[in-house]
Amino acid sequence: MQPGTEFPAQTYRVTRATLVRYAGASGDFNPIHWNDRQAVAVGLPGVIAHGMLTMGLAGQAVACWVGGTAAIVEFSTRFANPVVVPDDDEGTEIVISGVVKKVLGEGLVQIDVAATCQGDKVLGAAKAIVRSDGATPAQPVSM
Template identity: 60%
Template sequence: MKAGEELPVQRYAVTRAGLVRYAGASGDFNPIHWSDRVATAVGLPGVIAHGMYTMALAARAVATWTGDAEVVELGAKFTSPVVVPDDDDGVDVEVAGTVRSVEDGLVTIAMTVTSAGEKVLGMPKAVVRG
Protein backbone atom coordinates (compact mmCIF):
# COMPACT_ATOMS: atom_id res chain seq x y z
CA MET A 1 0.00 0.00 0.00
CA LYS A 2 1.14 3.53 -0.77
CA ALA A 3 0.08 6.90 0.64
CA GLY A 4 -2.70 8.36 -1.48
CA GLU A 5 -3.86 4.98 -2.77
CA GLU A 6 -7.63 4.74 -3.18
CA LEU A 7 -8.94 1.38 -2.00
CA PRO A 8 -11.83 -0.40 -3.75
CA VAL A 9 -15.26 0.45 -2.33
CA GLN A 10 -16.76 -2.40 -0.32
CA ARG A 11 -20.55 -2.82 -0.23
CA TYR A 12 -22.45 -4.77 2.40
CA ALA A 13 -26.19 -5.39 2.50
CA VAL A 14 -27.78 -4.88 5.92
CA THR A 15 -31.11 -6.64 6.37
CA ARG A 16 -33.49 -7.12 9.26
CA ALA A 17 -32.44 -10.78 9.36
CA GLY A 18 -28.84 -9.63 9.76
CA LEU A 19 -29.87 -7.36 12.63
CA VAL A 20 -31.51 -10.30 14.39
CA ARG A 21 -28.36 -12.39 13.98
CA TYR A 22 -26.20 -9.53 15.25
CA ALA A 23 -28.50 -9.00 18.25
CA GLY A 24 -28.12 -12.66 19.16
CA ALA A 25 -24.34 -12.56 18.84
CA SER A 26 -23.93 -9.25 20.71
CA GLY A 27 -26.68 -9.59 23.30
CA ASP A 28 -28.09 -6.18 22.25
CA PHE A 29 -31.83 -6.81 21.90
CA ASN A 30 -32.90 -3.15 22.07
CA PRO A 31 -36.22 -3.01 20.16
CA ILE A 32 -35.09 -0.01 18.07
CA HIS A 33 -33.14 -2.64 16.12
CA TRP A 34 -36.18 -4.77 15.26
CA SER A 35 -39.48 -2.93 15.97
CA ASP A 36 -40.69 -0.12 13.72
CA ARG A 37 -43.29 0.78 16.37
CA VAL A 38 -40.68 1.31 19.08
CA ALA A 39 -38.13 2.95 16.78
CA THR A 40 -40.61 5.55 15.49
CA ALA A 41 -42.04 6.11 18.99
CA VAL A 42 -38.61 7.32 20.14
CA GLY A 43 -38.20 9.60 17.13
CA LEU A 44 -36.18 7.42 14.77
CA PRO A 45 -37.14 7.14 11.10
CA GLY A 46 -37.50 3.36 11.47
CA VAL A 47 -35.52 0.35 12.61
CA ILE A 48 -31.80 1.14 12.71
CA ALA A 49 -28.71 -1.04 12.61
CA HIS A 50 -26.61 -1.39 15.74
CA GLY A 51 -23.81 1.17 15.71
CA MET A 52 -21.26 -1.53 16.43
CA TYR A 53 -22.64 -3.59 13.52
CA THR A 54 -21.92 -0.64 11.24
CA MET A 55 -18.44 -0.35 12.76
CA ALA A 56 -17.92 -4.08 12.19
CA LEU A 57 -18.65 -3.56 8.50
CA ALA A 58 -15.91 -0.92 8.37
CA ALA A 59 -13.58 -3.42 10.06
CA ARG A 60 -14.58 -6.05 7.51
CA ALA A 61 -13.58 -3.68 4.71
CA VAL A 62 -10.21 -3.11 6.38
CA ALA A 63 -9.69 -6.88 6.57
CA THR A 64 -10.61 -7.22 2.89
CA TRP A 65 -8.12 -4.53 1.92
CA THR A 66 -5.24 -5.68 4.16
CA GLY A 67 -5.62 -9.43 4.49
CA ASP A 68 -3.90 -10.75 7.59
CA ALA A 69 -2.52 -7.40 8.77
CA GLU A 70 -2.74 -6.76 12.50
CA VAL A 71 -5.25 -4.02 13.34
CA VAL A 72 -3.56 -1.64 15.77
CA GLU A 73 -6.32 0.97 15.91
CA LEU A 74 -9.90 1.23 14.66
CA GLY A 75 -12.18 4.11 15.50
CA ALA A 76 -15.09 6.29 14.41
CA LYS A 77 -17.92 8.40 15.74
CA PHE A 78 -21.51 7.27 15.29
CA THR A 79 -23.03 10.22 13.43
CA SER A 80 -26.15 8.96 11.62
CA PRO A 81 -28.15 5.77 11.86
CA VAL A 82 -28.36 3.12 9.16
CA VAL A 83 -32.11 2.79 8.59
CA VAL A 84 -33.00 -0.77 7.60
CA PRO A 85 -36.25 -1.33 5.67
CA ASP A 86 -38.52 -4.31 6.35
CA ASP A 87 -37.87 -6.13 3.08
CA ASP A 88 -35.58 -8.84 1.74
CA ASP A 89 -33.05 -6.43 0.21
CA GLY A 90 -32.30 -4.19 3.18
CA VAL A 91 -29.94 -1.28 2.62
CA ASP A 92 -26.31 -1.11 1.51
CA VAL A 93 -23.49 0.24 3.63
CA GLU A 94 -20.57 1.38 1.48
CA VAL A 95 -17.04 1.68 2.81
CA ALA A 96 -14.46 3.64 0.82
CA GLY A 97 -10.86 3.99 1.92
CA THR A 98 -7.75 5.99 1.20
CA VAL A 99 -4.28 5.21 2.47
CA ARG A 100 -3.25 8.34 4.38
CA SER A 101 0.24 7.28 5.39
CA VAL A 102 2.72 4.42 5.50
CA GLU A 103 5.32 4.95 8.24
CA ASP A 104 7.39 2.65 10.44
CA GLY A 105 5.48 -0.43 9.29
CA LEU A 106 2.08 1.15 10.06
CA VAL A 107 -0.54 1.91 7.43
CA THR A 108 -3.19 4.51 8.27
CA ILE A 109 -6.43 4.24 6.32
CA ALA A 110 -9.06 6.98 6.31
CA MET A 111 -12.54 5.74 5.46
CA THR A 112 -15.86 7.10 4.32
CA VAL A 113 -18.81 4.98 5.45
CA THR A 114 -22.18 5.79 3.89
CA SER A 115 -25.69 4.41 3.58
CA ALA A 116 -28.37 5.82 1.30
CA GLY A 117 -25.93 8.56 0.30
CA GLU A 118 -25.39 9.79 3.87
CA LYS A 119 -22.26 9.47 6.00
CA VAL A 120 -23.07 7.20 8.93
CA LEU A 121 -19.68 7.16 10.67
CA GLY A 122 -17.67 10.26 11.44
CA MET A 123 -13.90 10.28 10.97
CA PRO A 124 -13.52 6.50 10.62
CA LYS A 125 -9.93 5.34 10.43
CA ALA A 126 -7.85 2.25 10.86
CA VAL A 127 -4.17 1.72 11.55
CA VAL A 128 -2.74 -1.66 10.61
CA ARG A 129 0.67 -3.23 10.92
CA GLY A 130 1.53 -4.93 7.69
Protein backbone atom coordinates in the same frame (compact mmCIF):
# COMPACT_ATOMS: atom_id res chain seq x y z
CA MET B 1 1.01 1.52 0.60
CA GLN B 2 1.46 5.18 -0.17
CA PRO B 3 -0.68 8.22 0.73
CA GLY B 4 -3.58 8.47 -1.70
CA THR B 5 -3.80 4.72 -2.32
CA GLU B 6 -7.50 3.92 -2.65
CA PHE B 7 -9.01 0.58 -1.74
CA PRO B 8 -11.91 -1.00 -3.65
CA ALA B 9 -15.28 -0.22 -2.09
CA GLN B 10 -16.93 -3.09 -0.22
CA THR B 11 -20.73 -3.28 -0.22
CA TYR B 12 -22.65 -5.05 2.53
CA ARG B 13 -26.38 -5.75 2.41
CA VAL B 14 -28.12 -5.40 5.77
CA THR B 15 -31.64 -6.78 6.24
CA ARG B 16 -33.88 -7.22 9.26
CA ALA B 17 -32.65 -10.83 9.35
CA THR B 18 -29.08 -9.49 9.62
CA LEU B 19 -30.18 -7.42 12.63
CA VAL B 20 -31.75 -10.45 14.31
CA ARG B 21 -28.57 -12.49 13.85
CA TYR B 22 -26.42 -9.63 15.15
CA ALA B 23 -28.72 -9.12 18.16
CA GLY B 24 -28.33 -12.79 19.02
CA ALA B 25 -24.55 -12.67 18.69
CA SER B 26 -24.13 -9.41 20.60
CA GLY B 27 -26.93 -9.72 23.14
CA ASP B 28 -28.22 -6.27 22.11
CA PHE B 29 -31.98 -6.73 21.82
CA ASN B 30 -32.87 -3.04 22.08
CA PRO B 31 -36.25 -2.73 20.32
CA ILE B 32 -35.03 0.13 18.10
CA HIS B 33 -33.21 -2.61 16.17
CA TRP B 34 -36.31 -4.68 15.42
CA ASN B 35 -39.54 -2.78 16.22
CA ASP B 36 -40.63 0.14 14.03
CA ARG B 37 -43.12 1.42 16.59
CA GLN B 38 -40.45 1.63 19.30
CA ALA B 39 -37.90 3.19 16.95
CA VAL B 40 -40.34 5.90 15.84
CA ALA B 41 -41.40 6.53 19.45
CA VAL B 42 -37.83 7.59 20.30
CA GLY B 43 -37.54 9.85 17.26
CA LEU B 44 -35.91 7.56 14.72
CA PRO B 45 -37.25 7.20 11.17
CA GLY B 46 -37.60 3.43 11.64
CA VAL B 47 -35.63 0.39 12.74
CA ILE B 48 -31.89 1.04 12.65
CA ALA B 49 -28.85 -1.21 12.45
CA HIS B 50 -26.69 -1.59 15.53
CA GLY B 51 -23.87 0.95 15.47
CA MET B 52 -21.36 -1.72 16.35
CA LEU B 53 -22.59 -3.84 13.42
CA THR B 54 -21.85 -0.94 11.09
CA MET B 55 -18.43 -0.47 12.69
CA GLY B 56 -17.78 -4.20 12.44
CA LEU B 57 -18.56 -4.20 8.72
CA ALA B 58 -16.13 -1.32 8.26
CA GLY B 59 -13.51 -3.32 10.17
CA GLN B 60 -14.21 -6.33 7.96
CA ALA B 61 -13.60 -4.20 4.86
CA VAL B 62 -10.29 -2.96 6.29
CA ALA B 63 -9.28 -6.56 7.05
CA CYS B 64 -10.01 -7.52 3.43
CA TRP B 65 -7.87 -4.64 2.18
CA VAL B 66 -4.84 -5.38 4.37
CA GLY B 67 -4.74 -9.17 4.39
CA GLY B 68 -6.60 -10.01 7.58
CA THR B 69 -7.42 -8.81 11.06
CA ALA B 70 -3.88 -9.44 12.34
CA ALA B 71 -2.68 -6.41 10.35
CA ILE B 72 -5.11 -4.05 12.12
CA VAL B 73 -3.41 -2.31 15.05
CA GLU B 74 -6.11 0.24 15.86
CA PHE B 75 -9.59 1.10 14.57
CA SER B 76 -11.80 3.96 15.68
CA THR B 77 -14.86 5.85 14.52
CA ARG B 78 -17.79 8.00 15.52
CA PHE B 79 -21.34 7.28 14.52
CA ALA B 80 -22.58 10.05 12.20
CA ASN B 81 -26.05 8.88 11.11
CA PRO B 82 -28.19 5.81 11.70
CA VAL B 83 -28.53 3.04 9.13
CA VAL B 84 -32.28 2.67 8.61
CA VAL B 85 -33.22 -0.89 7.65
CA PRO B 86 -36.60 -1.25 5.91
CA ASP B 87 -38.94 -4.15 6.66
CA ASP B 88 -38.62 -5.83 3.27
CA ASP B 89 -36.53 -8.59 1.73
CA GLU B 90 -34.03 -6.13 0.21
CA GLY B 91 -32.93 -4.25 3.32
CA THR B 92 -30.29 -1.62 2.62
CA GLU B 93 -26.66 -1.42 1.60
CA ILE B 94 -23.68 -0.01 3.44
CA VAL B 95 -20.73 0.94 1.23
CA ILE B 96 -17.29 1.08 2.84
CA SER B 97 -14.36 2.77 1.11
CA GLY B 98 -10.88 3.72 2.22
CA VAL B 99 -7.78 5.65 1.30
CA VAL B 100 -4.29 5.71 2.78
CA LYS B 101 -4.03 9.03 4.61
CA LYS B 102 -0.40 8.85 5.72
CA VAL B 103 2.59 6.63 6.37
CA LEU B 104 3.36 6.62 10.09
CA GLY B 105 6.68 4.79 10.05
CA GLU B 106 7.71 1.45 11.52
CA GLY B 107 5.60 -0.30 8.88
CA LEU B 108 2.36 1.42 9.91
CA VAL B 109 -0.06 3.44 7.80
CA GLN B 110 -3.28 5.29 8.55
CA ILE B 111 -6.30 4.46 6.41
CA ASP B 112 -9.21 6.89 6.46
CA VAL B 113 -12.43 4.90 6.17
CA ALA B 114 -15.77 6.14 4.81
CA ALA B 115 -19.12 4.41 5.24
CA THR B 116 -22.30 5.47 3.50
CA CYS B 117 -25.87 4.23 3.29
CA GLN B 118 -28.22 5.62 0.65
CA GLY B 119 -25.64 8.35 0.02
CA ASP B 120 -25.57 9.47 3.68
CA LYS B 121 -22.39 9.31 5.74
CA VAL B 122 -22.97 6.83 8.59
CA LEU B 123 -19.51 6.76 10.17
CA GLY B 124 -17.46 9.85 10.92
CA ALA B 125 -13.76 10.24 11.71
CA ALA B 126 -13.25 6.55 10.94
CA LYS B 127 -9.63 5.50 10.72
CA ALA B 128 -7.54 2.37 10.91
CA ILE B 129 -3.87 2.06 11.77
CA VAL B 130 -2.54 -1.02 10.00
CA ARG B 131 0.72 -2.86 9.41
CA SER B 132 1.66 -2.43 5.78
CA ASP B 133 4.73 -4.66 5.68
CA GLY B 134 3.95 -7.88 3.91
CA ALA B 135 0.19 -7.31 3.82
CA THR B 136 -1.59 -8.82 0.86
CA PRO B 137 -5.25 -8.08 0.21
CA ALA B 138 -7.67 -10.81 1.17
CA GLN B 139 -10.72 -11.72 -0.86
CA PRO B 140 -13.88 -9.78 0.04
CA VAL B 141 -16.43 -11.61 2.14
CA SER B 142 -20.04 -11.12 1.11
CA MET B 143 -22.78 -10.72 3.70
